[in-house]
Amino acid sequence: MNDTKPSAPIVAAVALFTIRDKLEFLRLEGEQGRIPSLPVEEDETLEACARRALWEAAGIEEVFLEQLYTFDGGPGGPRVIVAYYALAPHDRLHIRRAGVSWADPTPAPIVVEEHRVIVERACERLAGKLEYAPIAYQFLADRFTLGELQTVYEIIGRQALDKRNFRRRIRASWDLVETHDARREGPHRPARLYRLRDARPPLEG
Amino acid sequence: MNDTKPSAPIVAAVALFTIRDKLEFLRLEGEQGRIPSLPVEEDETLEACARRALWEAAGIEEVFLEQLYTFDGGPGGPRVIVAYYALAPHDRLHIRRAGVSWADPTPAPIVVEEHRVIVERACERLAGKLEYAPIAYQFLADRFTLGELQTVYEIIGRQALDKRNFRRRIRASWDLVETHDARREGPHRPARLYRLRDARPPLEG
DNA sequence: AGCGTTCGTGTATGAACGACACCAAGCCTT
DNA sequence: AAGGCTTGGTGTCGTTCATACACGAACGCT
Numbered sequence: 358m359n360d361t362k363p364s365a366p367i368v369a370a371v372a373l374f375t376i377r378d379k380l381e382f383l384r385l386e387g388e389q390g391r392i393p394s395l396p397v398e399e400d401e402t403l404e405a406c407a408r409r410a411l412w413e414a415a416g417i418e419e420v421f422l423e424q425l426y427t428f429d430g431g432p433g434g435p436r437v438i439v440a441y442y443a444l445a446p447h448d449r450l451h452i453r454r455a456g457v458s459w460a461d462p463t464p465a466p467i468v469v470e471e472h473r474v475i476v477e478r479a480c481e482r483l484a485g486k487l488e489y490a491p492i493a494y495q496f497l498a499d500r501f502t503l504g505e506l507q508t509v510y511e512i513i514g515r516q517a518l519d520k521r522n523f524r525r526r527i528r529a530s531w532d533l534v535e536t537h538d539a540r541r542e543g544p545h546r547p548a549r550l551y552r553l554r555d556a557r558p559p560l561e562g
Numbered sequence: 563m564n565d566t567k568p569s570a571p572i573v574a575a576v577a578l579f580t581i582r583d584k585l586e587f588l589r590l591e592g593e594q595g596r597i598p599s600l601p602v603e604e605d606e607t608l609e610a611c612a613r614r615a616l617w618e619a620a621g622i623e624e625v626f627l628e629q630l631y632t633f634d635g636g637p638g639g640p641r642v643i644v645a646y647y648a649l650a651p652h653d654r655l656h657i658r659r660a661g662v663s664w665a666d667p668t669p670a671p672i673v674v675e676e677h678r679v680i681v682e683r684a685c686e687r688l689a690g691k692l693e694y695a696p697i698a699y700q701f702l703a704d705r706f707t708l709g710e711l712q713t714v715y716e717i718i719g720r721q722a723l724d725k726r727n728f729r730r731r732i733r734a735s736w737d738l739v740e741t742h743d744a745r746r747e748g749p750h751r752p753a754r755l756y757r758l759r760d761a762r763p764p765l766e767g
Numbered sequence: 768a769g770c771g772t773t774c775g776t777g778t779a780t781g782a783a784c785g786a787c788a789c790c791a792a793g794c795c796t797t
Numbered sequence: 798a799a800g801g802c803t804t805g806g807t808g809t810c811g812t813t814c815a816t817a818c819a820c821g822a823a824c825g826c827t
Contacts (some may be wrong), residue, residue: 366571366641367571367572367641367642402634403634403642424631426629427608427629429607436571436572437572437602437608437642503774519816519817520774521775521777521817522816524776529814541824543772543773543824543825544770544771544772544773545771545774545824546773546774546775546823546824547773547774547824548774548775549774708806709804724787725805725807726808727786729806731784746792746794748793748794748803749793749794749804751791751803754805
């Protein structure tokens, strides 16, 4: 499940992020803390291995996954670590294993050093790609309100945004379609639901 | 020199670019065409291996090097290919081996399929990072004229630029220092030489 | 009926961007 | 020496984009 045995030449590691209220990542409990990682099998792709790591560690499937960077393994570790990051809405994640939990990635994620750099780098990447890749939408359901979307932007970008400016900007740079129903939840006016049309696949890398 | 023997588990491959007049990359001649690549040795880092590949293929040292992406090797190939791209001014490259030459990366670089995607992806990455990372300066000497700089931007960005707007923009987004001498070359007014001050290292990845 | 909460909308000001033309400095030719 | 050719170097104006900012609407709760 978390086999970084010295002899494994290539391992894939995945930092899985979700938003519950803050940004959180999936952490394997233990005295040091790790993120899911597995040696790459003989006949599987790197991405398949990364997905398998998530599956075996937490029983999680169907997430957005993108390669992050490839690190030297260091002495006593694997030869190389191919790091991925994964994103998913929190309510679509059903953790089916024991020994995993959500943790705060900032300021210093509580995992072993070689995994810490992965988590930190993934956070930077998220913030960097937020404006030009459909990062934020990966944290939301298929249909979402503009309020939810703004919250995601604020959490990843680490700054509060003006509501009216946000909406103008977002409508200018993404192709959002306004559905005909709304979501009512709470003692206030219901919010219109939107969908992202042209989910141009983020050119990975 | 170009050992992608089936048994090698991890190889590093490097697409080296330079600008002579157009953008060009270093190609190993042969019936199919390849870029420099080598199996990673037991006790060397990925980056060291990438540099060694350039050295052994062409006797080239001291280039800007950045990781690009890690690919599955495919059947009959290595297990994974860790791809890098390298940049250098053309006049600082002294090719000391036979069987290598410069080739045009567009529209379809003449190399084997698995290396073609590396070259293409590197070109996209260059254009993408041009505005916010000191990519262009890697093609120039320590001191350069604004005309040279503009030419580099035009070649990588694949579009002509207005001279005055370019200068305004560049001076606003980079910290250029104006040296006191100029370069005269040709039947026209000499050009002032500049230097890039704050070469903030591009946060790799 | 009134309160509390989030939803939803437009305007006015300053900043950045794009289009655009001319003189300067050097070399070469006649 | 004069004129022509080539690249270097500079400023303005109009448009677009970003920022700051306030109030009524719709709903649930009491």
